[in-house]
Amino acid sequence: MKKIKKMNDVILKISFGNFSNPVNIVKNVAIKANCDFEAVEEGEDVVFVSNGEELARLEKLSSENGKTWARFNSSSAHFFGFGEKMGFLDKRGRNMKMMNMDNPLHTPDLDPMYVSIPFFIVLSPKKPAMGFYVNSTSRSFFNMEGDSYTLGVEDDGIEFYAIYGPTVADVIKHFTAVVGRISMPPAWALGYQQSRWSYATAQEALDVSHKMRQDGIPCDVIYLDIDYMKGYRVFTWGDRFNDPKKFVDEMKKSGFKVVVIMDPGVKEEDGYEVYESGKAINAFAKSKSGNNFTGYVWPGKCVFPDFLRSDVRNWWALQHKSLFEAGVDGIWNDMNEPSIVWTDTNTQELKNLLSSDEPMDFTLLEKLKEFTFQKDHAYEITHMDDSNKKWPHLKVRNVYALLEAMATTKAFEIYRPNKRPFILSRAGFAGIQKYAAVWTGDNSSWWEHLKTEMPISMGLGLSGVSFCGTDVGGFGGNATAELLVRWMEIGTFFPFFRNHSAIGTRNQEPWAFGENVEKILKKYIKMRYELFPYLYTLFFQSYKSGTPIMRPLFMYDQSDENLYNLNDEFMVGNSMIVAPVTEPNVTWRPVYLPKGEWIDVRNGEKYDGKKVYKIDAPLDEIPVFVKEDSIISKTDSMNYFFEKEKMMLYLDFYGQRASTQVYEDDGETLNYKKGIYNLYQVSVESESAIYNVSVKALHKEYEGRYKKAVISFMTLKELKSSTVRINGEMIKPYFENGILKVVFDLEVL
Ligand code: GLC
Numbered sequence: 102m103k104k105i106k107k108m109n110d111v112i113l114k115i116s117f118g119n120f121s122n123p124v125n126i127v128k129n130v131a132i133k134a135n136c137d138f139e140a141v142e143e144g145e146d147v148v149f150v151s152n153g154e155e156l157a158r159l160e161k162l163s164s165e166n167g168k169t170w171a172r173f174n175s176s177s178a179h180f181f182g183f184g185e186k187m188g189f190l191d192k193r194g195r196n197m198k199m200m201n202m203d204n205p206l207h208t209p210d211l212d213p214m215y216v217s218i219p220f221f222i223v224l225s226p227k228k229p230a231m232g233f234y235v236n237s238t239s240r241s242f243f244n245m246e247g248d249s250y251t252l253g254v255e256d257d258g259i260e261f262y263a264i265y266g267p268t269v270a271d272v273i274k275h276f277t278a279v280v281g282r283i284s285m286p287p288a289w290a291l292g293y294q295q296s297r298w299s300y301a302t303a304q305e306a307l308d309v310s311h312k313m314r315q316d317g318i319p320c321d322v323i324y325l326d327i328d329y330m331k332g333y334r335v336f337t338w339g340d341r342f343n344d345p346k347k348f349v350d351e352m353k354k355s356g357f358k359v360v361v362i363m364d365p366g367v368k369e370e371d372g373y374e375v376y377e378s379g380k381a382i383n384a385f386a387k388s389k390s391g392n393n394f395t396g397y398v399w400p401g402k403c404v405f406p407d408f409l410r411s412d413v414r415n416w417w418a419l420q421h422k423s424l425f426e427a428g429v430d431g432i433w434n435d436m437n438e439p440s441i442v443w444t445d446t447n448t449q450e451l452k453n454l455l456s457s458d459e460p461m462d463f464t465l466l467e468k469l470k471e472f473t474f475q476k477d478h479a480y481e482i483t484h485m486d487d488s489n490k491k492w493p494h495l496k497v498r499n500v501y502a503l504l505e506a507m508a509t510t511k512a513f514e515i516y517r518p519n520k521r522p523f524i525l526s527r528a529g530f531a532g533i534q535k536y537a538a539v540w541t542g543d544n545s546s547w548w549e550h551l552k553t554e555m556p557i558s559m560g561l562g563l564s565g566v567s568f569c570g571t572d573v574g575g576f577g578g579n580a581t582a583e584l585l586v587r588w589m590e591i592g593t594f595f596p597f598f599r600n601h602s603a604i605g606t607r608n609q610e611p612w613a614f615g616e617n618v619e620k621i622l623k624k625y626i627k628m629r630y631e632l633f634p635y636l637y638t639l640f641f642q643s644y645k646s647g648t649p650i651m652r653p654l655f656m657y658d659q660s661d662e663n664l665y666n667l668n669d670e671f672m673v674g675n676s677m678i679v680a681p682v683t684e685p686n687v688t689w690r691p692v693y694l695p696k697g698e699w700i701d702v703r704n705g706e707k708y709d710g711k712k713v714y715k716i717d718a719p720l721d722e723i724p725v726f727v728k729e730d731s732i733i734s735k736t737d738s739m740n741y742f743f744e745k746e747k748m749m750l751y752l753d754f755y756g757q758r759a760s761t762q763v764y765e766d767d768g769e770t771l772n773y774k775k776g777i778y779n780l781y782q783v784s785v786e787s788e789s790a791i792y793n794v795s796v797k798a799l800h801k802e803y804e805g806r807y808k809k810a811v812i813s814f815m816t817l818k819e820l821k822s823s824t825v826r827i828n829g830e831m832i833k834p835y836f837e838n839g840i841l842k843v844v845f846d847l848e849v850l
């Protein structure tokens with residue numbers, strides 16, 4: 102029997118049959134909204150209705166052979182979200198699976214990927230948006246192929262949440278109220294970050310950091326990939342980093358943070374402290390036989406922490422001591438699907454398969470393919486929860502990385518109290534954003550991947566993971582100078598901005614392709630730092646309401662169907678459109694602009710919305726448009742955050758009237774949670790050729806780095822002086838490069 106329960110004004114919970122999850126990740130929240138969202142039973146059907154209008158129709162619930170299905174009528178709706186998926190934004194016509202999987206060859210049809218978020222948004226141009234979240238950690242299925250769509254879970258029952266909008270942003274806000282939102286990251290995590298598999302000696306990593314400073318390239322973080330360890334044993338430092346504290350101190354001297362990689366596999370080796378201490382508390386997941394499950398990863402034969410148990414998470418947290426004592430600032434959780442290259446059992450099975458006398462047939466071929474490509478050898482694992490209940494891996498796998506991220510967060514609490522954690526995770530589940538930023542894993546230095554990273558990252562953002570990004574320049578394969586330039590241009594505007602590449606591939610540090618290329622890349626990295634106030638305020642908004650930082654254009658106007666499958670443009674916040682070039686030898690592109698008027702920031706040219714334009718984009722330029730009547734907040738570029746104690750706040754004002762907010766806090770502690778931050782509201786109104794600027798502190802509890810602000814009237818070049826008032830007072834403006842500006846004190850507010 103199905104049950105329908107109203108959770109609050111905007112969320113309905115539907116359950117059917119017997120389902121179970123090893124962890125509860127949803128929070129029951131009270132949400133008040135002025136809407137009329139309900140589930141109406143019509144015979145067998147359940148109709149999701151708002152103000153009498155049908156938004157979705159559940160036609161059938163059925164359970165058979167350990168699988169449960171919910172079938173909906175799809176009419177003409179479009180579907181967005183689904184976490185991390187290859188392909189285009191609109192998932193209508195797709196058949197997808199949720200099962201955390203490491204498959205480094207990101208072909209267009211690859212599914213599933215590292216992250217599973219069983220959530221999507223249903224959108225039609227003339228209707229309010231709504232969403233569905235399937236609350237199951239099991240393997241789940243989303244068949245959006247035909248006139249009906251089907252959600253399935255590998256369980257004897259299903260529970261899902263129907264979530265009302267009416268806007269797309271509202272759906273995400275309500276969904277993230279239930280599964281969690283990002284916290285404010287440390288400010289440096291918004292900076293440019295340099296990685297490579299691997300900077301394998303302390304000297305090599307230091308050389309990279311010195312070169313950044315020598316060439317004046319802003320950069321905040323250097324990553325250490327697996328080679329910093331002793332024979333890939335987690336929580337150890339190898340001989341090439343024989344004095345890790347000295348190394349990290351040296352990095353800190355020039356303003357760098359060090360982030361180190363962490364894999365869940367613990368080498369099975371007597372005498373190895375991490376293995377021994379884990380064994381002492383029986384910390385490792387079991388195989389069906391009851392012995393520790395073993396599988397092969399970088400260090401050889403490994404055991405795997407059973408993160409489902411809270412004492413194991415505590416033990417794992419404590420292991421981070423040697424890393425935090427050395428002074429590292431962030432942890433990069435990789436291989437956490439978990440990815441296991443092979444196991445003894447499956448090697449035996451493979452041997453059996455190959456030595457069988459049966460002729461090669463389709464089934465055998467399929468099985469061989471599973472072994473080579475699927476890498477889901479971990480299904481033999483069993484887990485145990487805090488009440489000693491056993492769980493099959495299939496129900497835990499999708500939350501394994503989430504649980505590991507919880508353990509890592511705990512490590513930060515223990516070893517760096519009152520400092521913000523920075524965790525970067527490859528795998529994840531709904532709510533991973535509460536603990537970690539996510540990058541899209543092992544892409545390749547292909548133009549196709551440059552293009553596809555936009556819809557993938559937008560999909561993550563729509564699913565709550567607003568702090569996300571990609572391996573800029575591409576991980577596998579060899580980047581070319583042109584590809585790297587285009588990728589760095591686009592990376593400047595992604596929430597997470599890290600250049601990373603695989604072992605054995607061509608180097609892609611900013612100087613790798615000579616001076617001319619370096620000059621362009623430096624320009625964009627600097628631009629990233631200049632945009633800090635704008636980006637950081639978006640992070641604050643995301644922390645408050647889950648809103649993606651990088652977002653599809655339909656979030657700006659969900660009634661414009663032209664925007665539903667616009668995959669190669671994106672918005673940063675609500676005032677900026679980025680339209681990158683993602684093909685070689687191309688120096689212009691068509692750009693569709695949505696309703697309103699838009700200004701090309703490069704030359705001030707104005708464009709009417711709802712039209713397509715041919716826009717020039719030579720190699721050293723990326724087209725960026727800002728909305729007429731908007732304010733973009735900026736600061737001076739710097740080598741790293743916060744190199745300078747005092748910062749200027751620049752408010753670039755476009756149009757006739759606009760308002761914006763600017764957020765600031767100390768960028769490193771958790772004091773913002775106690776209200777120690779500033780939030781400014783800046784508005785500009787024009788009244789018979791006088792511009793009235795109002796600057797208010799909506800909240801002012803933090804001492805503040807922005808002491809002074811400059812407003813630039815970007816599009817009002819004909820303005821005479823003596824026409825600007827700030828908070829009622831006439832201010833003497835000045836011209837700089839032909840642009841009228843006024844400067845004012847923020848400290849007096
Ligand atoms: C995985 C990660 C990649 C890392 C490599 C070596 O492939 O996705 O980022 O460099 O492992 O640790």
